[in-house]
Amino acid sequence: MAKRRAVGNLMALAVLSALVQQPMHPYQMASVLKEHGKDRNMKIKWGSLYTVVQNLEKHGLVEATDTVRQGARPERTVYTITEAGRAELVDWVRELISTPEPEQSRFTAGLSVMAVLSPGEAAELLAQRLTVLERELADKRAALTEAAREVPRLFLVEEEYELAVAGAETAFVRGLLGELTSGEFPGLADWQAFSETGKVPPELAELMERGLHPQ
Incomplete structure (x- = not known):
C-alpha cells in the first residue's frame, strides 16, 4: 500500500528528481523536466509547479539557497534538495518500483x-x-x-x-x-x-x- 507522503503528487517527485542533479530555480526545473520528457512519464500540471516547490520547502525537502537575476527579469529563487529530500526521493522511488498499485484506465x-x-x-x-x-x-x-x-x-x-x-x-x-x-x-x-x-x-x-x- 502506498505511503501517505507530506507532498504526495508526482510533480513533487519530478521536482526532487530534477534538484538531485543540481540546484535550480523553478523556471529551470520546468525546462529540464520538459527536456527529459517527464511530462510523458507522469501526470504533471505545470501551473502547480511553484505551489509544489513551496510545499516541498515547507516540509523541509528543499530549501532556498540563492537568488539569481538575468537582465531585467525579476529575481528567481534557487532551490537545493535537502538530505531529507534525498531520503524522501529514494524511498518514494523504491515504493514505486516495488509495489504495484491499481491504476484506473x-x-x-x-x-x-x-x-x-x-x-x-x-x-x-x-x-x-x-x-x-x-x-x-x-x-x-x-x-x-x-x-x-x-x-x-x-x-x-x-x-x-x-x-x-x-x-x-x-x-x-x-x-x-x-x-x-x-x-x-x-x-x-x-x-x-x-x-x-x-x-x-x-x-x-x-x-x-x-x-x-x-x-
Missing part, C-alpha cells in the same frame, strides 16, 4: 460497459483503436531504437516499459477483435439478442445478480 472503464453496444459496433470501434495503436506502437519502436543509439539504457527503461504495455494492449485488442469478427467470442448470440431487444438473457441476468467479478 479509461479503456478499462469502456470495456466494463461494452455490452451497451452491439457486437458489430464494438468490433468497428476496436478496429479503429487497433489502427491507432499499431501506428503508435511502430512510432514508439522507431523512437526507442533511435534513442538507444545515443542514450544509455538506464535512462530508457521507462520507454521500454511503455512500449511493452503498448504492445500488450495492441495484442489484446487484436485478439478481442478477432474473436468478435470470427464469431468465436463466447456468448455472442446472447449479447446480440440483448442489443436488439434490450432484454437481458436469463443466463446473463443470473450472473449479474450473483456478481460478475470474483471477490
